[in-house]
Amino acid sequence: MADTIDTRYHFAAVNPNDHAGLIYIAAFLTLTYTNLTFLTRLFVKWHVFGFDDWAMCVAQASNMVQIVLLLISLSSGLGKSYETISDSSYARMASTEYANQVVLYLSLGLSKCASVMLVQRLFTREARQFWIICNIVTVVMIIWTVFAAFMVSVGCSPPSIAPTTKDQICPSIYSRYQIVVITDVITDVILILAPAYLVWQLQMSQKLKFQVIAVFTTRVPLIPLSILGLIRFKQSLYSNNPGVDRTPVILFQQTEICYSLMAATIPSLKAFIRSFDTGSGVKVGTTNAYGSSGGYGGGQSYQMKSLSGKNSATRSHSDEAGDVIVSNKPFDKEHDKKRGNSTTQITSSSYPARKSREEDASGGMGYKAHN
Numbered sequence: 001m002a003d004t005i006d007t008r009y010h011f012a013a014v015n016p017n018d019h020a021g022l023i024y025i026a027a028f029l030t031l032t033y034t035n036l037t038f039l040t041r042l043f044v045k046w047h048v049f050g051f052d053d054w055a056m057c058v059a060q061a062s063n064m065v066q067i068v069l070l071l072i073s074l075s076s077g078l079g080k081s082y083e084t085i086s087d088s089s090y091a092r093m094a095s096t097e098y099a100n101q102v103v104l105y106l107s108l109g110l111s112k113c114a115s116v117m118l119v120q121r122l123f124t125r126e127a128r129q130f131w132i133i134c135n136i137v138t139v140v141m142i143i144w145t146v147f148a149a150f151m152v153s154v155g156c157s158p159p160s161i162a163p164t165t166k167d168q169i170c171p172s173i174y175s176r177y178q179i180v181v182i183t184d185v186i187t188d189v190i191l192i193l194a195p196a197y198l199v200w201q202l203q204m205s206q207k208l209k210f211q212v213i214a215v216f217t218t219r220v221p222l223i224p225l226s227i228l229g230l231i232r233f234k235q236s237l238y239s240n241n242p243g244v245d246r247t248p249v250i251l252f253q254q255t256e257i258c259y260s261l262m263a264a265t266i267p268s269l270k271a272f273i274r275s276f277d278t279g280s281g282v283k284v285g286t287t288n289a290y291g292s293s294g295g296y297g298g299g300q301s302y303q304m305k306s307l308s309g310k311n312s313a314t315r316s317h318s319d320e321a322g323d324v325i326v327s328n329k330p331f332d333k334e335h336d337k338k339r340g341n342s343t344t345q346i347t348s349s350s351y352p353a354r355k356s357r358e359e360d361a362s363g364g365m366g367y368k369a370h371n
Contacts, residue, residue, distance in 0.1 A: 019247040020079035026251050027070050030258040034063055037265045044269055052117035056264060059110035062103050063261060069100040070250070079250070082164045082243040090164070098158035102149050105180070108257055109145025111264040112187055115219075116141055118268055119195050130198055137194050144187050151176045162246065169237055181230040185223050192217055218263045225256040 014021040038060045045053055070078070076093035077085035085093070120134035152161075156170035163169045195216040199209050229252035232245075239245035 017081040017084055017241075017244060018079065019244050020074050020077075022247055023070070023074055023079045023250050023254075026254040027067055027074070030063075030254045031067050033258055034060065034261045037262045041265045041268055050117070050121050052114045052121055052268070055110055055114040055117055056261075059107050059114060059261060059264070062107035062110060063257060066100050066103040066107055066257070069096045069103060070254075073097045073100060077243070079247045080243050081241055085243075091159075094158035094162040097162055098153065101152045101161070104253060104257055105148040105152060106145060108184075108260055109141060109148060111257075111260045112141040112191060113138060113145070115191050115216075115264045115267070116194070118264075119198060119216075130201075133194065133198065137190060140190065141187060144183055148180045148184070151180050163237065163242060166238060174234055174237060177230055177233055181226050184226050188219050188222050188226075191219055215267045218266055219260070222256055222260055222263070225252055225259065228252050229256065 038056065041053065041056060073093050073096035076096065077089045078093050078097055082090060116134055116138045120131065120138070152173075156173050156176075160168055160170035161173060196213045199212045202209070229249055232248040232252060236242050236245040236249055
């Protein structure tokens, strides 16, 4: 019996000489998931945009550009055996893949910057030590972003990064990618440890500390993704079929950029911000049936008055800036010794009716902090 010929249309077939279909799937999944998380971020923080949100806007825009470049490269022969595509298609494929690598690392670096800026947004300039640390980390991420984009491109031609033979390989390209991946891993470790260190200094329950730290540890999977991408990149350079064997590299890179953009958005969701507590007894963005009580939406201020009449502190929420103001006094050990074990009662300086409703919604417990 003669074999039945499949005459159905296939958008992108997958066979030994063509793995473009796998890259198409990864590209569209990246496009879908990153846009969904980005739109969620816009919905949650539309009225309280900060520098972290603008950084994420640029990162998302860069991600869209790299996906467009990837799709153009796919239409020109990316993921296929180079023997099956024309010289003109190969030239266009190599050029667009070259550009894709540059923009991809720009987007990846900007997502790191957005993560640091979100942490910084939780503190005011009064908490000088914390602001200095965040500023240093932000500068490091910006430098890495530019550095990575240069390392994967400058000095190498597009064909030398997507070579058809071993003789075409850019001599230093693998060493460059090694440096980029190593520094990429280091920056991700910094983005995990820095928030943990900052949060651990705050006067809040250990349960909430671990909750906040756990959210920032969502970046951990990015480390193996980056390393695996490097391993497969080396294999593709010296492969007998470099066009097809470049597919796993692209898959790991698309997974990494997708996850990085999502990980930068997760901590900014209301459920996380609402649970943030700096030890003053007021949680950010407490919600009830009557709306938001402070946080980013209340625009109100709470004056904290000590029962002993000796100590006081102020915690405020700015509706315009969306900043959570954290006094630097809780970080002063000498200040803690002087005030002893006094109980601080928080009274609202405005909106007394709302305060009453909030106490009812919270079970009549009111707001109290034990220092």
